[in-house]
Amino acid sequence: MHVPDGFLDAPTSVATGVVATAAVAVALRGARRELDDRTAPMAGLVATFVFAAQMVNFPVGAGTSGHLMGGALAAVLAGPWTAVLCLSVVLVVQALLMADGGITALGTNITLIGIVTVAVGWAVFALLRRVLPSRLAVVAPAAAVGALLSVPVAALVFTGLFALGGNVPVDLGAVLAAMLGWHTVIGIGEAVVTGLVVASVVSSRPDLVHGARSLLSERELETRTIEIA
Amino acid sequence: MGTGHAHRSHVPGERPRGDSPVHRAPAHLKVLALLGFMLVVVATPREAYPVFALEAAVLLGVIAVSRVPLRHLLPRMVVEVPFVVFAVLMPFIAHGPRTDVLGVSVSExxxxxxxxLLVKGSIGVLASLTLAATTHPQDLLRGLQRLRTPDLLVQIMGFMIRYLQVVTAELGRMMTALRSRGCDPRSPRHWPVLARSLGALFIRSYERGERVHLAMLSRGYDGKLPT
Known part of the structure; x- marks a missing residue:
């Protein structure tokens, strides 16, 4: 769920806006390293993909449904900087054209969904890639673990922002417990879907998966002679 | 995953119809006005009901001038349902002195x-919807450009808006194909199939991006879009 207008007070909203602006500025330079002059069309199409993937609703239980957030997924598929840009652009378009997420809460939403989930997802993924054997088979599980952790951490950061600038007198411990509990469940769904999507792309076009590229470059061209009987 | 959105049937790109001073106003001014207005609304103390009434009156006045029909705006307000639920729960889970409303004890x-929360959020949703209903996405992009949004970011947004309907339609066709083969995309049992479809959608989107880039290069793209 995107944070609406008025959920956090004005100073907190402005502060997260500054954080989001700075992070997007850094990501713009980083994405150029990942995509070069292909940045605009590629990031645009990946952003469209993220938007479309978020449209698929899954039943979560109790009559509610959830959808993919896609931070970790975009980071593993397209690279972390491109992912920050894509998620941010998706959030801007959702706020301005669909009123999903308030315009004053845009900084908060970009910080939580565009930056925290991507950063956590990618950091965990990169760490696991370093620890685990370098094989293509570990890419999808590592992405899933990254996605699993990215969601509760975003919920944790949200609770922190809520403690600073929440407009509601609710017991913080209860908010924290509810947010973490609920988002761990959501994180499991995110992890399963992220892992399955990454696995399917790795099996058919591993060259498109940013997180698997270093593995492919290690491969050497083999020439084998075949005995024809 | 986040909690559900109900607006998913609505994809931007429909051309705003109608003509009014609000439609004709420069997009960058509208964005600034929306941002300024909402900052004031968010900063309004929570018990300043006359101020809320004034803000709501200003917004309704703008909507009246824009002549956007309410039956266009109201159905789209369903995006706020998840947090309406939260706002309604608020009196029951917050602490502090209790008071009785209709015989139910709630936190004051x-x-x-x-x-x-309900008032601020609803004003925000209605105000943003008014901007969307009176501004063509392309004008919005030009407005953001005038507001010194980095050029690359505006280009990315432009591509996203341009290909939104293409990619979502592609997803829609995949879903139809899945359903016609007896797959229920909502059931967790079919998540592997759904995930493979999303993987295929990513590959198609990525390759479309590559083709678009080559087409742009062949037309002389040098990092800037001709205006």
Whole structure:
């Protein structure tokens, strides 16, 4: 769920806006390293993909449904900087054209969904890639673990922002417990879907998966002679 | 995964119809006005009901001038349902002195906060919808450009808006194909199939991006879009 207008007070909203602006500025330079002059069309199409993937609703239980957030997924598929840009652009378009997420809460939403989930997802993924054997088979599980952790951490950061600038007198411990509990469940769904999507792309076009590229470059061209009987 | 959105049937790109001073106003001014207005609304103390009434009146006045029919705006307000639920729960889960409303004991600060949340959020959703209903996405992009949004970011947004309907239609066709083969995309048992479809959608989107880039290069793209 995107944070609406008025959920956090004005100073907190402005502060997260500054954080989001700075992070997007850094990501713009980083994405150029990942995509070069292909940045605009590629990031645009990946952003469209993220938007479309978020449209698929899954039943979560109790009559509610959830959808993919896609931070970790975009980071593993397209690279972390491109992912920050894509998620941010998706959030801007959702706020301005669909009123999903308030315009004053845009900084908060970009910080939580565009930056925290991507950063956590990618950091965990990169760490696991370093620890685990370098094989293509570990890419999808590592992405899933990254996605699993990215969601509760975003919920944790949200609770922190809520403690600073929440407009509601609710017991913080209860908010924290509810947010973490609920988002761990959501994180499991995110992890399963992220892992399955990454696995399917790795099996058919591993060259498109940013997180698997270093593995492919290690491969050497083999020439084998075949005995024809 | 986040909690559900109900607006998913609505994809931007429909051309705003109608003609009014609000439609004709420069997009960058509209974005700034929306941002300024909403900052004031968010900063309004939660018990300043006359101020809320004034803000709501200003917004309704703008909507009246824009002549956007309410039956266009109201159905799209369903995006706020998840947090309406939260606002309604507020009086029951907040602490502080209790008060009786219709025979039910609720928290007084929670009631006030929930009400403020509901008012601020609804004004925000309605104001943003008014901007969307009176501004063509392309004008919005030009407006953001005038507001010194980095050029690359505006280009990315432009591509996203341009290909939104293409990619979502592609997803829609995949879903139809899945359903016609007896797959229920909502059931967790079929998540592997759904995930493979999303993987295929990513590959198609990525390759479309590559083709678009080559087409742009062949037309002399040098990092800037001709205006």
């Amino acid at each position: 600060p929670g009631l006030v906060a929930g009400l403020a």
